[in-house]
Amino acid sequence: MEFFTYFYEDEIERFFFRRPGAITKFTNRDLLSYGLGATLYMPATRPNIHQEILSNKHEGLTSLVIDLEDAIGDNEVELAENLLVRELLKLYAECNKGFLNAEDLPLMFIRIRQLDQLKRLKDELGDALNLLTGVVIPKFSAENGRGILEMVRTIHTETHPFYVMPILESASVIQKETRMEELLKIKHLLDQYRDYILNVRIGATDFCGLYGIRRNMDTTVYDIAVLRDCISDIINVFQRFDSPYVVSGPVWEYFSAKKRMLKPQLRQTPFRERYGEEGLKWRAKLIDENMDGLIREILMDISNGLTGKTIIHPSHIKVVQALNVVSYEEYIDASNIIKAFDENNGVMKSEFANKMNEVKPHYFWAQKILLKSQVYGVLHEEFTSIDLIRKEVYV
Secondary structure, X not given: OOOOOXXXXXXXXXXXXXXXXXXXXXXXXXXXXXXXXXXXXXXXXXXXXXXXXXXXXXOOOOEEEEEOOOOXXXXXXXXXXXXXXXXXXXXXXXXXXXXXXXXXXXXXXXXXXXXXXXXXXXXXXXXXXXXXXXXXXXXXXXXXXXXXXXXXXXXXXXXXXXXXXXXXXXXXXXXXXHHHHHXXXXXXXXXXXXXXXXOEEEOHHHHHHOOOOOOOOOOOHHHOHHHHHHHHHHHHHHOOOOOOOOEOEEEEOOOOOOOOOOOOOOOHHHHHHHHHHHHHHHHHHHHXXXXXXXXXXXXXXXHOOOOXXXXXXXXXXXXXXXXXXXXXXXXXXXXXXXXXXHOOOOEEEOOOOOOEEXXXXXXXXXHHHHHHXXXXXXXXXXXXXXHHHHHHHOO
16 A cells, blocks of 8 residues: 555656655554545445445545444444454454455554444454454543553464554543543553554544533644643653654535635745636635645644545545645755764755754654655655645646
8 A cells, every 4th residue: 555556657766766665564563653544534334335446436445444423323232243254354354355445545444432342343354353453442541542452462463463553532631630640551552562552542522522612613632621631641652852752633514615704824925826816726626626725734733743534525635635745845854964964074054955854853854754755755846745736636
């Protein structure tokens, strides 16, 4: 599985200085952690999930979560489990026929409700469990997490790796009086199972719900004060250089077009300068389809060190993937910083003559950039991520 398979080979060569790399669930965990891209959630009650995967219905999809928690009603749990098992067994049977290589499938996860549910699914799926890359644990806490982590440890093998993605979305995480103590407890617990933790995810919708807040299409998570403060503390605890985890961007909820009430969030100048009047038409299309808020939030995610994003609509897939591609300038700077670190140098001017690269302070950043470059690729100098969005989504 790799990103941008919907591009022709000549387009890959045209846009990419370093082409995107292939990854599977067997890829080294440190690299795989950066490789989820846009993670699409779908309810376990959705019909014909296996057929959607086989037919590549959602072009560009690299990771998905089949949801047994909030996406289904409490009265649908048994039905949803049965449907999930049936769909995964069908998919496993297709793989065994030899017409499909399981390594070409998107990375698949199940969002479970509790430990007993994981035990049941493990027994009912049998060898089909090997199709999964792992499980997602909602409302993860220091109290409820250990049992599931311990079971994942028993499932995980070198032959069939199996990972956990905890979601931080409980009241004890966002409420100020308990937040830091809870985050440090969670961090201490995850550290004991570090080899099985693929991502730390942020449940922005649940956080907002605790305060009766619902952001609109003109509002990013970073515009909600209580949410911004919580995300800041999550980054502070989980992305420290001495014990880092990959933290993913929270979900963007909007996808349907509505008449805009507030000022659009994409400035005209970059579009006019790069594409002229045609660029302004394309900007208008992005705004009409509520993509301007999504793009702004993804750019804020990346600025804050987050990688990838939870999504609930296929139209978001290619935008998330494109914006996570490494630029040529980032790649050259990062490569030079790593080289200078190995040579014990201190500071140097960037090859682009627009910044100073301080080796020690920028070393951790450079490591992350080179990992991302292996997954998402590196653009040629004359292109930006916006060119990828324009080419594939709106032309």
